[in-house]
Amino acid sequence: MDKHNDKARFFFEHYGLTEHDLERYLAAALSAGGDYADLYFEYLSSTSLMVDESMVKSASQGISAGCGVRVVSGERTGYAYTDDLSSDRILHAARTAALIASAPAKTTVTGFQKSAARSLYPVTLPSVDAEISAKVELVMRADKAARAYDPRIKEVRASYSDELRNILVVASDGTFAEDSQPLARMNVSCIAKTENNSARGTSGGGGRVALDFFFGDKNPEFFAKESARQAILQLDAREAPAGDMEVVLGPGWPGVLLHEAVGHGLEADFNRKKTSAFAGLIGKRVASEKCTVVDNGTMPWRRGSLNVDDEGEPTQETVLIEKGILKGYLSDKLSSRLMGIADTGNGRRESYEHIPMPRMTNTYMLAGQDNPEDIIRSVKHGVYAVNFGGGQVDITNGKFVFSASEAYMIEDGKITAPIKGATLIGNGPDVLTRVSMVGNDLKLDEGVGTCGKDGQAVPVGVGIPTLKVDRLTVGGTARKDPGGFMQ
Amino acid sequence: MTPTELETRNSKLETDLREVAQDIVARAMAGGATAAECVVREGDEFSTLVRLGQVETLKESGSKSVGARVFFGQRAASTYSSDFSREGLDRMVKSALELAKITSEDPFGGIPSADQLGQLAGDLDLYHEDVYSLPGADRIDYARRAEKAALDTDPRIKNSDGGSFDAATGHKVLANSHGFVGEFKRSYCSVAAVPIAQTDDGAMQRDYWFSVARTLKKLDAPEQVGRIAAERTLRRLGAKKAKTAKVPIVFDPMVSTSILEHIFEGINGDSVYRGASFLAGKLGQKIAGDNVNIIDDGTIPGGFGTSPFDGEGIPTRRTVVIENGVLNSYLLNTYTAKKLGMQTTANAARGLAGTPGIGPGNYFLQPGTKSPKDLIAGIKEGLYVTEFLGQGVNLVTGDYSRGASGLWISGGELTYPVEEITVAGNLKDLFFNISEIASDLEFRGSVAAPTIRIDGLTVGGE
Numbered sequence: 001m002d003k004h005n006d007k008a009r010f011f012f013e014h015y016g017l018t019e020h021d022l023e024r025y026l027a028a029a030l031s032a033g034g035d036y037a038d039l040y041f042e043y044l045s046s047t048s049l050m051v052d053e054s055m056v057k058s059a060s061q062g063i064s065a066g067c068g069v070r071v072v073s074g075e076r077t078g079y080a081y082t083d084d085l086s087s088d089r090i091l092h093a094a095r096t097a098a099l100i101a102s103a104p105a106k107t108t109v110t111g112f113q114k115s116a117a118r119s120l121y122p123v124t125l126p127s128v129d130a131e132i133s134a135k136v137e138l139v140m141r142a143d144k145a146a147r148a149y150d151p152r153i154k155e156v157r158a159s160y161s162d163e164l165r166n167i168l169v170v171a172s173d174g175t176f177a178e179d180s181q182p183l184a185r186m187n188v189s190c191i192a193k194t195e196n197n198s199a200r201g202t203s204g205g206g207g208r209v210a211l212d213f214f215f216g217d218k219n220p221e222f223f224a225k226e227s228a229r230q231a232i233l234q235l236d237a238r239e240a241p242a243g244d245m246e247v248v249l250g251p252g253w254p255g256v257l258l259h260e261a262v263g264h265g266l267e268a269d270f271n272r273k274k275t276s277a278f279a280g281l282i283g284k285r286v287a288s289e290k291c292t293v294v295d296n297g298t299m300p301w302r303r304g305s306l307n308v309d310d311e312g313e314p315t316q317e318t319v320l321i322e323k324g325i326l327k328g329y330l331s332d333k334l335s336s337r338l339m340g341i342a343d344t345g346n347g348r349r350e351s352y353e354h355i356p357m358p359r360m361t362n363t364y365m366l367a368g369q370d371n372p373e374d375i376i377r378s379v380k381h382g383v384y385a386v387n388f389g390g391g392q393v394d395i396t397n398g399k400f401v402f403s404a405s406e407a408y409m410i411e412d413g414k415i416t417a418p419i420k421g422a423t424l425i426g427n428g429p430d431v432l433t434r435v436s437m438v439g440n441d442l443k444l445d446e447g448v449g450t451c452g453k454d455g456q457a458v459p460v461g462v463g464i465p466t467l468k469v470d471r472l473t474v475g476g477t478a479r480k481d482p483g484g485f486m487q
Numbered sequence: 488m489t490p491t492e493l494e495t496r497n498s499k500l501e502t503d504l505r506e507v508a509q510d511i512v513a514r515a516m517a518g519g520a521t522a523a524e525c526v527v528r529e530g531d532e533f534s535t536l537v538r539l540g541q542v543e544t545l546k547e548s549g550s551k552s553v554g555a556r557v558f559f560g561q562r563a564a565s566t567y568s569s570d571f572s573r574e575g576l577d578r579m580v581k582s583a584l585e586l587a588k589i590t591s592e593d594p595f596g597g598i599p600s601a602d603q604l605g606q607l608a609g610d611l612d613l614y615h616e617d618v619y620s621l622p623g624a625d626r627i628d629y630a631r632r633a634e635k636a637a638l639d640t641d642p643r644i645k646n647s648d649g650g651s652f653d654a655a656t657g658h659k660v661l662a663n664s665h666g667f668v669g670e671f672k673r674s675y676c677s678v679a680a681v682p683i684a685q686t687d688d689g690a691m692q693r694d695y696w697f698s699v700a701r702t703l704k705k706l707d708a709p710e711q712v713g714r715i716a717a718e719r720t721l722r723r724l725g726a727k728k729a730k731t732a733k734v735p736i737v738f739d740p741m742v743s744t745s746i747l748e749h750i751f752e753g754i755n756g757d758s759v760y761r762g763a764s765f766l767a768g769k770l771g772q773k774i775a776g777d778n779v780n781i782i783d784d785g786t787i788p789g790g791f792g793t794s795p796f797d798g799e800g801i802p803t804r805r806t807v808v809i810e811n812g813v814l815n816s817y818l819l820n821t822y823t824a825k826k827l828g829m830q831t832t833a834n835a836a837r838g839l840a841g842t843p844g845i846g847p848g849n850y851f852l853q854p855g856t857k858s859p860k861d862l863i864a865g866i867k868e869g870l871y872v873t874e875f876l877g878q879g880v881n882l883v884t885g886d887y888s889r890g891a892s893g894l895w896i897s898g899g900e901l902t903y904p905v906e907e908i909t910v911a912g913n914l915k916d917l918f919f920n921i922s923e924i925a926s927d928l929e930f931r932g933s934v935a936a937p938t939i940r941i942d943g944l945t946v947g948g949e
Contacts, residue, residue, distance in 0.1 A: 048841075052761075055591035060840040061582050062567035063575075064552070079546040083569040093548065099623070100545050132589050155761050191763055191883060198765065200883040240888070242911060242947035243731040273538070275648055275683055277691065355544060392877040392890070396683060396693035397726070399907050401877035401890035423879040423888040423909050425947075473728075475879070475888040475909025475947040 010166045010178065011041050015085050019112065022170045026109045028094035029071045030172060033103030036072040036333070037094075038171035040310065041085070042352040045128050046163035051139040054147075054156075059132070068352040069093045072334060073101040079355050112176035115314060118307045120300045121208035126182045127162040130211045135160050142188045142220035149228035152235070155191035158224070160184075162211075169312035177312030182208050183303065183459060185447060188223045192231035199237070201230025202405070205446030207303045218446065230387065230406055233418050240407065240422035240476030246382030247424060247472040248375055248410065251443035253388055255462030258293055258363050260391040260400035261428040262286070264453065266320050266328075267346075267358040268335035270395050277398035277429050278326065286326045287432030290368050293321040295330055297345060297361030303447040304362035304461030311347035311356055318344045320363075321432070330358045350456035360451060364463035368438025372466040375437045377413040383474055384408045384415055385424070398428040423475040431469060439466030504529060505670060507553060507571065508662035514580045515557045516664055520587075522558040522598050523664045524799075526837055527551070530657040533619070537630040538649040539638075545627070554839035557583045561592035567840040595825040596842075598799060601665040603821075603831070605802045606795035612788040614672040615702035618654040626652050629678050629709050636713025637682035643724065644717050648681035648693065650709070661837070667800045674701050678709050680716040684724050692723035692904075694874075699931060701789055719873070722894065726904035729895060729948040735869040736910060736944050737862065737896065740927060742872050743936035747781065747852055749914055751934075753882045754814065755834070755845040756823025764882040765915060766814065774814045775918035778855065781809040783818060785833065785848025792849035792933030798837025803848055806832050812919075820845050852936040855924035859938040862925045864899040870946055871896050872910065885914040887944075909947035916943050 011017045022039065029037035043065040050058045066083040067090055078100025080093040127135075142158035162184035169177045185206030192199050203226035205218050214220065249257060262278070270276035278286070287293070297315025299305050306315050311333050319327050331339070332347030335358055348359035376384065384407060391402030403423045409416045444463035451460045508525045515523035531549045535542060553576070554567035564586035568579040621629075634650025653676065660670040679697035696716035698707035738746065752758060753766035761767075766774055785803025787793050797803055799821055807815050817827070820835035820843050836846030863871065876890030892906040925938040 055593055056589065057591065057593055057596075058842045059564045059586045059590045060566065061564075061586055062554075062840050063579075064567075064569050066550075066569060076542050077544045079544065079548075081548045081550070083550050083552070084571075096547050099547075100542070132586065136589050155763060157761075191761070193762065198762070198883045200763070200881065234884070240911075242909070242945050244949055273648070274646060275691070275693070353548070353550065355546065389878060394693065394876065394892075396691050397723075397906060399876060399890065399892065401879070401909075403877055403879040403888065420884070420886045421879065421881060421888065422911065423877055423890055425876070425890040425907055425909055427907055473907060473909060473947055473949075475890065475911045477888075477911045477913075477945045 010043065010180065011168045014043065021087065023109050025069070025090050025094050026170065026172050028091050029069050029098050030107050031105050032098040033101035033105055034071045034073040034098065035107055036172055038070050038169060038175065038311065040068045040352055041168040042066060043166045044163060046161065047128055048159065048161035049135055049139050050157065050159040051143045052157045054143050056136055056139065066352040067093065069097045070355065071097040071100050075338060076100050077355060081353050107172050109172050111174060112170060113174045115177045115308060115312060118314065120298065120305050120307050121182055123182045123210040125210055126164045127184045127211040128164045134211055138186060138214050138220050142186065142224040145221040145224035146188055146190050146228045149225055150192070150232050152192045152194060152232060153190050153228050154193045157189045159187045167310070169310065171312060175312040177308045179307045181306065182210065184209055184211070184213065186214060186220065186223055188227040190227045190231040192235055194235060197235050199231050199234030201227045201234060203227040203230065204448045207301045207447040208305060209301055233406065237418040237420045239478040240419040241383070241474055241478045242476040244471050244473050246379045247469045247474065248379060248382065248384045249464060249467055249469070250384065250386030251439065251441050251464060251466050253445040253462065254385060255364055255445065255464040256388050256391045256402045258365060258464060259360065259451065259460070259462050260393040260402055261426060261431050262293060262320065263360050263363045264393050265395045265398065265428050266330055268329040268331040268339060268341065269358050271329050272335055272339050276395045281326050281429070282328065284326055285324050285433065286429055287321050287324040288435045289324045290438040291321055291324050291432050291435055292319065292366040294319050294366065295346065295360055295363045299362050302362050302461050303449065303459045306361065309345045309347045310349045313343050313345040313347060315345040315361060330360060332356055332358045348458050350458055354456050357454065359453065359458050360460050362444065362461035364442065364444060365438065365465065367440050367442035367465045370437045370439050372439040372441050375439055375466050375468050376410060376415060378437065378468065379410040380412060382410045383419070384410050393428065399425065400428050401425045419476070425473045425475060431472065434470040435467050436470050437468040441465045504658060504660040505668055508660045509668060511553065511555050511576060511580060512662050512664050515555060515583065518580060518584045519559065520557040520584060521560055524556045524598050525553065525662050526839060527553045527660045528657065528839065530655060532655040533626065534651065534653040535627050535630050536649045536651045537627060537634055538647055540631060540635065542627055543649060552839055553579065555579060555583050557587055558597060559587045561594055561596055562587045562590045563596050564590055565840045595822055598663050598665070599801055599821050604665060604667040604800045606669045607786060607802050611793055611795055613701060613793060614656070614674045617703045618656065618674045618676040621703060626654065632709035633678050633680040633713040636710040637680045637717040640714055640717035641721055643684045643686070643721060644682045645685045646683040648683060650680045650713065651678070653677050661796070661800050663800060669796045669800055671795050676700060676703055676706055678706060678712050680713040682717050682720045684720045686724050692720055692726065694719040694723060723892070723904045726892065726906040728907050729870065729905045729946055731948050732946050734946060735866050735940055735942050737866070737869060737871045737938060737940050739871065739873050740929060740936060740938055742875055743939045744934045745875060746939070747850060747934055747936050749880055749882065750781065751818065751847055751850065754808065754817050756817055756819035756827065757845055758882060759817050760823055760826040765885050769814050770817060772814060773812050775809055775812040776921055777812050778924055779809055779812045779918070779921055780853035782853065783808050783834070783848050783850045787849045790849040790933065791930060792847055797833040798835035798843045801831060801833040801835065803833045818845055818847065847933060849930065850934045851928060852924065854926045854928040854937045857923060857925050859925045859927050862923050862938055862940055863896055863901065866896045866899060869896040870905065871901055887912050887914050887917060910944050911947060912944040917941055
């Protein structure tokens, strides 16, 4: 049996770690005082392949392993890490982190309670251990399918990457959690060219899945054709309008709206420090009655899901907004202790080199009652956006953006011409109050989301049903109506 | 850590890094590779965040990692690891040799020829030990002082995302099967403040300022950083939306660098050989106005983008990228140079794993003679952008659409702050419409540009 796969005891077997060692390290971390200390062990193995010009141009594999030690004293956090998992290096890191505290040792470690095992991604053979030739087949198939879609598809780049992240988290509060987290994704990018025009398209997906995921419905041909379709469509896209108008968002990845407009603003650390535009708004209306928004880390196989967060806390489904009313924040251990709120299991970190903080998992809006076709029909003059690149938010003034990569005009209730990608901008605390229709077609994204905060990247998921925002600013170049604007 | 300890520790590591790199190359060759390359990196980092006068985080650590790239004729693969044990390194080499068997034969691949390799002689002023010589308490004090100065500037600065101080050193060795062994060290320190201002109605705004240098001696005083951060933040209070309009737009130096980055994305070898940019094939043609001159120079002593050799071991140089608006040179590495039938410009950027990409050295827009104030004075109605939000730039089509905030210009002066607007256009026109370039060129990183004025863009608002 492959030891990689046995999530329990991975670090004990691989590094000869014992529970006694863990107690010793935690004691060293708390030797100068402090309320709490934890150790986060991580072993990450990954593979990636890329096909370009129909050739496997690059293949790469790697291992990254280490341990991060955190000591918390009041509101202060001391942190140190080591990529050398020998005893004296971990102790050195523990003593460095301990420098944050300055009182006699008072917190002691009194044993560990192992968290109940949950199994959101029971992969028998992690893809990092699967035959590389099978992965080569995936990217070559993607390349072939994209080029076959249309003779105007001239450049294709298809990539595949996967990883297996084994973690062990132990803490002075008794936390003891282990997990083995697979992650895989495929991506296809195309450039379409005619004599005097070029356009690009991209599509991808995956999740915490095994390699056989890509031999099902979401196979290389699926992503390749979608990428090529977008590139061809964009060849005929005309200028997008500029200014405020009605915007309809398609289901799935356009859920980036929620991630940027409200998701970050509801992370507990920003609200504790009162730096978020949502601070102090619990119990207030922040969205229309049709909107219920949740963050859910417990969805099986999803890219944004986790059995336990990176502090060893079980993940959960947290209702952020219920029928338009703000219900709660996404919290981690530090935030929950300092704010007196429940720990929602959203404490995440990019790697052992990073300090954890509240992060999203899978963030989506529940399905509503409206028929998606009725939603389109209700718009006299607006934009229908179905695919996006990324987005960004300033959580202090609440302004957020997300950039459409596939969008159309809606004229008199009908979808008409495709328009060039434009950035949409709005204000988080009130944009959802202008959601007047919510469709019955909730979809989550295909499994490509990566969220950045404070220099740390983590995998996430987003989703929405088709929905209509009565007013959003579209960053195009064309006058939206005659007699348009100042010159 | 005393200077003697630091010295002893460093000299031991020097032997280690060079030895490890050369050993990996030798093992790869012994395993049947026809060419091999190895990068070993070692670094230290320190960072502290002080918020409302109290230390919030204190982080200090070191790390080491190694990456290898091997060739079997025209097939290549790469692996990386943080495990420096004998077994770990052997496993890494073995994986690379195995992996190379499944890649395709690429006639343009390979490491540079022996006669191209080398490193710039002399002291490039990249490493100063003083970034770590400040005692811990003083480093924390830098952060505290920056924040305090911001908070003390005005009673409307009521909150803060903190003052911070960061320091880091890095040591890199590159070795390959031509016998090249290059190495250099770099140091870095910075102090920053992120104040938050609030008006009586509770609306908040946040901005920031920072100073960065390779030595403490060149770092701006924390008080100055805090004060400027506060002024920038206060300037945003009361921001409102602008009306949709087509007006001249001025980009302040923190955002004008983005225009250079778009040009870089369009003229690097990767974009060019794939035709993934509208600038591909335009070498020798006019792609911008007469007043545009852009240089890439990896040799400037002390520069943030300076290194003695690029990611493939070729000495860096100064390249005139755009001269009087004419595209004079692409920026290339060995692979893309071969693809285009040209010579590398020594802009290879090597991460730990994978094939080398392309990165700028010190990359900047030559300044003009007008002061930013005079540049703004020439505008009747317009927008002064101080921050962009999101991406929204497509180098294939040139389409440009980004969220923005800044100040409205009226009668040649900066007036009220604006937010929740977009700036849109197309880069194909934009590069020809950089109608004015001011004199205020300053390096706060490896990419730098002065204040510039661009015409022909659309502000999206009400």
